[in-house]
Amino acid sequence: MELPDVVKIPIEQIKEQDIIDVDVGINKLAVLTDGIEVKEIDNPKLIAKYEKGIKTLQKQLSKSKKHSYNRNKIRKKLAKKQRKLANARKDNLHKASNQIVESGNIIVFEDLNVQGMVQNHNLAKSISDASWNKLMDMCDYKAENAGKYTQFVDPRDTSQLCSRCGAAVKKDLSIRIHSCNNCGLTIDRDLNAALNIRERYMQLAWNSVKMPVDAPTTAHSIEQVGAMKQEEII
Ligand SMILES: [Zn+2]
Incomplete structure (x- = not known):
């Protein structure tokens, strides 16, 4: 599997404090971190309310008599709710993308096209996927307009x-804390994931450094700097 595109900015211009990692999810629309603090962006209750209303109406519609007055009435109500839901989602994505782009200069996402290949799809997930893709598109163009970068x-x-020692710590979605038996690191699950995303971004950035052909031992020194970088994060 190919890695995502190499970073768009030269390594010397990257400051750690400029990087914001964004982890999109089903329960929370997105979890942001600058490597120290975690900020959560919720899906508003309004959206859940519309979704519930739509489900109820869909059930009523399927039970209603064909060509009846009542069926027509339900159909109209359903269309109105669906429109409202679409607008509320869009509105929310605009707010969320503004918040994300304001939070940092280099915005790092997980590549969902890669994730999609390794995860099972269900309905909730595909609805989320659509939102996530829209959110990323919005962040992408808003970042570009603001002279910022997405990666x-x-x-x-x-x-x-x-994120500290690289050991595999298996946990399902219900486990919110990352607790490593190998090195003792105990932190919020989302923060741990975000630190791994940040580390991958830094690796991409280091790997994208082009060495001058005549520079002796430069490749070696880059490795050393990379290792130092890793220690800094720990
Ligand atoms: Zn560990």
Whole structure:
């Protein structure tokens, strides 16, 4: 599997404090972190309310008599609710993308096209996928307009690996705390995932450094700097 595109900015222009990692999810629309603090962006209750109303109406519609007055009435109500839901979602994505783009200069996402290949799809997930893709598109153009950058990294195992020692710490979605038996790191699950995403971004950035052909031992020194970088994060 190919890694996402190499970073768009030269390594010397990257400041760690400029990077914001964004982890999109089903329960929370997005979890942001600058590597220290975690901020959550919720899906508003309004959206849940519309979704519930739509489900109820869909059930009523399927039970109603064909060509009846009542069926027509339900259909109209359903269309109105669906329109409202679509507008509320769009509105929310605009707010969320504004918040994300304001939070940092380099916005790092997990590449969902890679994730989609390794995860099972269900309905809730595909609805979320559509929202996530829209959210990323919005962030992408808003960042560009603001002279900022978005970047996508390989998302595999970011939630399962320890961000300090790299050990695999298996956990299902109900386990919210990352607790590593190998090195003792105990932190919020989302923060651990975000730190892994950040680390992958930094690796991409280091790997994208082009060495001058005549520079002796430069490749070696880059490795050393990369290792130092890794220690800094720890
Ligand atoms: Zn560990």
